[in-house]
Amino acid sequence: MYRRIIVSVAILLWGIGIISNTPLLCAKVRTCPPFYLKNDSGEIINPIKGQNADQPYSTRQTCGACHDYDKITKGYHFQQGWDRIRDDFNKEKPWVLSDGMMGKH
Amino acid sequence: MAKKSNNSPDEIDLTTFQWVSAGSLDALGVPGCGGCHPGGGGLEFDRDGKRYDARLKNSPELAETLDGDYFKSRWDKAGVVQADCFICHLPGYDFKERNKHLKLFNYQWATVAASGIGLVDGFVREGQEPRVTYNKRLFNDDGRVVLDLSYPPPSENCVFCHGLSDLKKRGFSWNDRLNHDVHNLRNLQCAHCHPGDEAHNFAKGNENISTVRDDLDNTMMTCKDCHDQGFMGAPRPSHLSIRPGHLDKLACEVCHIPGINRAAGEGFDVATGMVVNYPKLGAKKIGEVFTWQPRFQRDDNGKLWPVNPLLFAFFTNQDSDGIYYPLFAREIKNGYSRIKDRLKDKAPRRPELHTDEEIELMLSALSEGLKNNKRFKQIKPYYHKSGTKCVLDEKGKVLKARDDTWVAHTEGFNINHNVAPAKLALGADGCGDCHSDDAHMFKGTVVTGLFGDDGKPETIKSGRLFGCRPWIYQLNQLHQKYLTPYVSIIIAIIVFFLVLHYTGQGPKRVDLYEDTAEITRFNLVERWTHLFRMTSFIFLAFTGFIFFYNNVTLLEIFFDSPQSAVVFHWVVGIVFTAASLVSIFLWARDAGFKPYDMQWLKKRGGYLGGRHEEVPAGRLNAGQKIFFWLSALFSLIMAVTGIMLIFKSSLGLGTICVLSTIHGFFSILFIASIIAHAYLGTIANPGTWRALVDGKVGRKWAEKHHSEWFKEVSKKK
Numbered sequence: 001m002y003r004r005i006i007v008s009v010a011i012l013l014w015g016i017g018i019i020s021n022t023p024l025l026c027a028k029v030r031t032c033p034p035f036y037l038k039n040d041s042g043e044i045i046n047p048i049k050g051q052n053a054d055q056p057y058s059t060r061q062t063c064g065a066c067h068d069y070d071k072i073t074k075g076y077h078f079q080q081g082w083d084r085i086r087d088d089f090n091k092e093k094p095w096v097l098s099d100g101m102m103g104k105h
Numbered sequence: 106m107a108k109k110s111n112n113s114p115d116e117i118d119l120t121t122f123q124w125v126s127a128g129s130l131d132a133l134g135v136p137g138c139g140g141c142h143p144g145g146g147g148l149e150f151d152r153d154g155k156r157y158d159a160r161l162k163n164s165p166e167l168a169e170t171l172d173g174d175y176f177k178s179r180w181d182k183a184g185v186v187q188a189d190c191f192i193c194h195l196p197g198y199d200f201k202e203r204n205k206h207l208k209l210f211n212y213q214w215a216t217v218a219a220s221g222i223g224l225v226d227g228f229v230r231e232g233q234e235p236r237v238t239y240n241k242r243l244f245n246d247d248g249r250v251v252l253d254l255s256y257p258p259p260s261e262n263c264v265f266c267h268g269l270s271d272l273k274k275r276g277f278s279w280n281d282r283l284n285h286d287v288h289n290l291r292n293l294q295c296a297h298c299h300p301g302d303e304a305h306n307f308a309k310g311n312e313n314i315s316t317v318r319d320d321l322d323n324t325m326m327t328c329k330d331c332h333d334q335g336f337m338g339a340p341r342p343s344h345l346s347i348r349p350g351h352l353d354k355l356a357c358e359v360c361h362i363p364g365i366n367r368a369a370g371e372g373f374d375v376a377t378g379m380v381v382n383y384p385k386l387g388a389k390k391i392g393e394v395f396t397w398q399p400r401f402q403r404d405d406n407g408k409l410w411p412v413n414p415l416l417f418a419f420f421t422n423q424d425s426d427g428i429y430y431p432l433f434a435r436e437i438k439n440g441y442s443r444i445k446d447r448l449k450d451k452a453p454r455r456p457e458l459h460t461d462e463e464i465e466l467m468l469s470a471l472s473e474g475l476k477n478n479k480r481f482k483q484i485k486p487y488y489h490k491s492g493t494k495c496v497l498d499e500k501g502k503v504l505k506a507r508d509d510t511w512v513a514h515t516e517g518f519n520i521n522h523n524v525a526p527a528k529l530a531l532g533a534d535g536c537g538d539c540h541s542d543d544a545h546m547f548k549g550t551v552v553t554g555l556f557g558d559d560g561k562p563e564t565i566k567s568g569r570l571f572g573c574r575p576w577i578y579q580l581n582q583l584h585q586k587y588l589t590p591y592v593s594i595i596i597a598i599i600v601f602f603l604v605l606h607y608t609g610q611g612p613k614r615v616d617l618y619e620d621t622a623e624i625t626r627f628n629l630v631e632r633w634t635h636l637f638r639m640t641s642f643i644f645l646a647f648t649g650f651i652f653f654y655n656n657v658t659l660l661e662i663f664f665d666s667p668q669s670a671v672v673f674h675w676v677v678g679i680v681f682t683a684a685s686l687v688s689i690f691l692w693a694r695d696a697g698f699k700p701y702d703m704q705w706l707k708k709r710g711g712y713l714g715g716r717h718e719e720v721p722a723g724r725l726n727a728g729q730k731i732f733f734w735l736s737a738l739f740s741l742i743m744a745v746t747g748i749m750l751i752f753k754s755s756l757g758l759g760t761i762c763v764l765s766t767i768h769g770f771f772s773i774l775f776i777a778s779i780i781a782h783a784y785l786g787t788i789a790n791p792g793t794w795r796a797l798v799d800g801k802v803g804r805k806w807a808e809k810h811h812s813e814w815f816k817e818v819s820k821k822k
Binding site for chain 1: 248250306
């Protein structure tokens with residue numbers, strides 16, 4: 001009798017354990033895990049709950065939550081000469097304001 | 106782009122706000138300036154480091170000032186363009202959608218629409234406030250978005266920008282079966298060769314025209330780096346069939362990108378105020394399937410690279426400070442609109458101004474249009490095309506001069522993608538891939554002006570652009586077409602005539618068995634000198650003969666590689682030169698002509714009939730004397746040209762061509778004369794060769810062949 005109770009309780013506990021450790025059904029990807037979109041103020045955009053759902057997301061706030069946005073945007077593709085732009089950049093060609101695509105022509 | 110500080114609206118071309126949305130509204134999906142800027146930097150912060158939208162909201166009066174960041178801007182409504190990570194990292198990103206929203210001032214919404222995470226309704230440019238509807242299918246129940254981002258970025262995303270601009274600059278395309286690239290065919294992605302660091306600066310090659318971040322130039326692995334090491338499985342080529350000098354003077358791309366299969370731009374014309382692109386000559390439009398060959402340009406080290414320059418028809422105004430300022434598109438458009446109705450028989454969008462009358466009309470119209478322009482203190486518009494600058498003189502007539510301004514400085518865009526498989530490379534089918542009449546390398550037609558004075562494109566032969574003048578080419582062709590194919594025939598003919606002579610006239614034989622006494626003809630030093638000269642000549646002739654035909658198999662068999670054969674050739678050449686100098690010192694006195702030599706010559710030495718007659722001769726007969734001085738002359742020519750060719754990497758193309766042709770031509774004469782000399786010194790005159798082995802000759806032989814010398818020797822004894 002006791003033996004049956006012990007086995008039943010053990011099976012019950014095992015079942016509860018499986019259920020409690022099973023994650024909710026969700027999509028996963030390899031590079032970036034699922035993440036919250038954030039608006040310009042850093043507030044979460046949650047279209048499922050309708051939270052800030054009509055606002056555009058901000059990559060500074062969204063991607064910047066995990067990545068160093070400021071460091072990345074110092075790279076050439078983002079600056080394109082803007083970090084060197086000056087009105088007197090080139091005296092021989094006064095219309096040239098930087099050596100990048102922003103201000104080169 | 107406009108300066109930050111301006112004194113007049115006339116000075117402002119594109120403000121930063123306009124720069125973001127620049128581009129044709131007729132083609133919303135085609136990127137303008139902002140389309141290919143991923144955001145952040147100058148699209149987020151002004152030149153004072155402030156966020157545009159916030160600053161303009163706080164100080165709306167800025168839009169009324171002449172500030173190049175804010176003049177007539179609507180940052181407060183459009184928002185800023187933050188760095189759009191998805192443009193590179195999200196497969197399936199809709200680049201056209203991005204361009205549309207930027208052109209319609211939806212700066213902060215562009216990423217939402219282009220990523221497909223949400224729909225955006227309404228455009229700031231049309232006075233609406235955009236609204237977002239997110240695609241809930243992309244979100245988990247907890248509200249987190251799930252995106253299959255790619256690291257490193259897929260090539261498809263890189264070519265949003267680099268595909269379009271580089272197609273025009275150099276016919277570049279990627280993932281394109283019709284314009285293949287051997288690396289692409291091996292599944293290499295952009296980021297494999299152009300890896301980035303944490304700051305997202307990417308390794309660059311050696312672009313020679315653009316000054317964009319030159320500090321990053323040459324930070325990627327070169328062709329040689331990968332192919333020497335076998336990096337990423339790159340095959341290691343031996344290039345054995347290629348002359349060593351070619352590898353030093355030609356960039357890999359010259360041979361390995363023999364053609365591009367999408368039409369690049371030939372140039373552009375801004376006469377209407379719009380940029381009108383011209384595709385490669387013969388193509389209908391840029392990007393169509395069309396095979397063309399690059400032109401070639403030397404770098405500072407003299408190395409040749411394939412390039413494609415964009416030619417132009419362009420307008421400037423020379424201000425009172427002497428500087429030629431490029432005219433803004435609106436200033437040119439203003440001028441053109443005044444005269445376009447007077448340009449009869451001209452396509453309105455492609456006027457191709459080339460006659461003096463047309464140029465005069467346009468320059469007059471520009472002068473008129475610039476009259477009240479506060480940008481300039483002096484109105485003096487110039488038209489630049491094909492290396493010529495045109496301006497109106499005091500009488501209003503067109504004055505032309507060679508264009509010595511910055512405008513005329515046209516360098517080509519490097520061509521370094523769309524690499525062909527090795528078997529399609531130049532040289533894979535032999536030297537004729539470049540050194541033949543129909544090869545593009547020297548004789549291909551290259552456009553140098555979009556339209557000349559007759560309205561037709563101006564062209565030149567490809568070789569002219571890297572220093573190969575017509576006479577140099579013809580000289581090279583003499584070498585390639587006549588010397589190389591016929592050298593064996595020439596030598597065979599010589600041998601044939603010697604056989605005819607031997608079988609017809611026969612040897613000048615002497616009965617050596619009855620010759621009891623011997624005399625010394627050549628001492629040990631003389632014999633060794635001849636031996637050195639003879640053996641080194643044989644080696645030189647052997648290697649030189651193989652060089653004539655560029656027979657790599659033979660070079661590999663005998664010398665391991667063509668490079669070592671070249672080194673062997675010039676080392677032996679130095680030995681031969683030294684031996685020749687010693688021989689001149691040894692025999693110059695004996696080779697002096699004497700009166701009796703005339704008699705020898707009259708009797709032609711007895712070699713053409715009369716072989717039993719006595720022909721007087723000194724230690725060297727007249728024929729040997731002629732040969733001696735001739736060989737001395739040939740040796741000198743071969744030595745001078747050969748030694749100079751050792752240092753060919755420091756010489757110009759024309760000099761190399763002249764030297765190698767002379768070297769090749771005289772080598773044939775030299776070899777032919779040596780064959781005749783060998784014949785006469787052996788089987789034609791039995792007993793002669795022995796003089797070069799032990800130095801002795803019989804008295805009868807000496808009396809027969811060198812009677813005067815024999816008399817001298819007999820007297821001394």
